[in-house]
Amino acid sequence: MAATEDPAVVLAVPAEAEPAAAQDKPNMFAHFSAEMGLLFVFAVRVALAALTSVRRRRFAWRECVDQMWFLAHVTTVASALVMIPLGVGVALQIGSLADQIGAGAYSGAVVAFLIIGQAGPLVCALIIAGVGGSAICADLGARTIREEIDALEVLGLPVIERLVVPRMIAIAVVCVLLNSIVLVIGLGASLLVHVLILDGNSQSFLRNVVQFSQPADFVVSGLKAVAFALISGIVASYRGLTVKKGAQGVGDAVNETVVLSFILVFIANLAITQFYPLFVSVKGAY
Numbered sequence: 001m002a003a004t005e006d007p008a009v010v011l012a013v014p015a016e017a018e019p020a021a022a023q024d025k026p027n028m029f030a031h032f033s034a035e036m037g038l039l040f041v042f043a044v045r046v047a048l049a050a051l052t053s054v055r056r057r058r059f060a061w062r063e064c065v066d067q068m069w070f071l072a073h074v075t076t077v078a079s080a081l082v083m084i085p086l087g088v089g090v091a092l093q094i095g096s097l098a099d100q101i102g103a104g105a106y107s108g109a110v111v112a113f114l115i116i117g118q119a120g121p122l123v124c125a126l127i128i129a130g131v132g133g134s135a136i137c138a139d140l141g142a143r144t145i146r147e148e149i150d151a152l153e154v155l156g157l158p159v160i161e162r163l164v165v166p167r168m169i170a171i172a173v174v175c176v177l178l179n180s181i182v183l184v185i186g187l188g189a190s191l192l193v194h195v196l197i198l199d200g201n202s203q204s205f206l207r208n209v210v211q212f213s214q215p216a217d218f219v220v221s222g223l224k225a226v227a228f229a230l231i232s233g234i235v236a237s238y239r240g241l242t243v244k245k246g247a248q249g250v251g252d253a254v255n256e257t258v259v260l261s262f263i264l265v266f267i268a269n270l271a272i273t274q275f276y277p278l279f280v281s282v283k284g285a286y
Helices: 002-022 024-055 061-100 104-145 148-154 159-197 202-212 215-241 246-279
Strands: none
Touching: 024 159, 024 215, 061 104, 061 159, 104 148, 104 159, 104 202, 104 215, 104 246, 148 159, 159 202, 159 215, 215 246
C-alpha cells in the first residue's frame, strides 16, 4: 500500500508548486504598491506632525540642530569629492563636442545648464540618500529594535513629532546649502578645465553662463534639492521605524532605503524636469 502512495505524493508536489511560482510576480507588484501606499500615508502624517509642532510651538530645535551638524559633517566632503571629477568630465565632454560642431563659444552655457539643472541637485540627492539617509535609518532602526520607540509611545510622546520632523527639517536645510556649495565647485571646475585644458576664454565662459541662465534656474535647483532630501528622509525614517527581525532587519532596512530613495529621486527629477518648461520660459540669446 505504501508503494502505491509514494508516486502520488511525488507527483502532487510539482502540481501544487506551479501556481505558487506563477503568483510570485503579482505578489511582488502588490507588495511594492502596498509599500508605496504606506509610505505616502507616513509622509502625510509627517506633514501633519510638522504643522502641529509649529502651531503648538514645541518644535525640537536641539534635535534639529544636532542632525544638521551631523548631516553637514558627513556629506560636505563627499559631495565636493564627487562633484569635482564630475564637473571636469562634463566640461571636457561638452567642450570637445562643441568644438567639433563649431559652437565652442557656447560650451559654458551648456555646462552651466547641466550642472545647475541636473548634476548639482542629483549629486546632493545621491550623497544625502546614500550617507545621510542610511544614517537616519540606522539610528531610528536601532531605537526601534531596542524598543525605545515603543517606550516613547507608551509614555504618550509623539514619536514622529519628536524624532522624524526635526530630521526632515535638518536634511532639507543641509541639502539646500550643500547644493549651493556643489554648484560653485562644479562651475569652478568646469571653468578651470575650459581655460587651462581647452584653451578657452574665461570671459566668454562666464558671459554665456550669465546670458543663458536666469534666477529661476537656481531656484528650481534649490527646490529639487529640497524635494530630493525630503524623499530620502521620508523613506529613511519610515524604514527605520518599521524595522523587524532585530539587527539583521536594520541592515536590510538600510539597503532598502538607499535603493528606494534612488528610484524615487530619479522619478521626481524626471517629473520636475518635464514640468519646469511649462512654468518658466527658456532664456535664449539676444
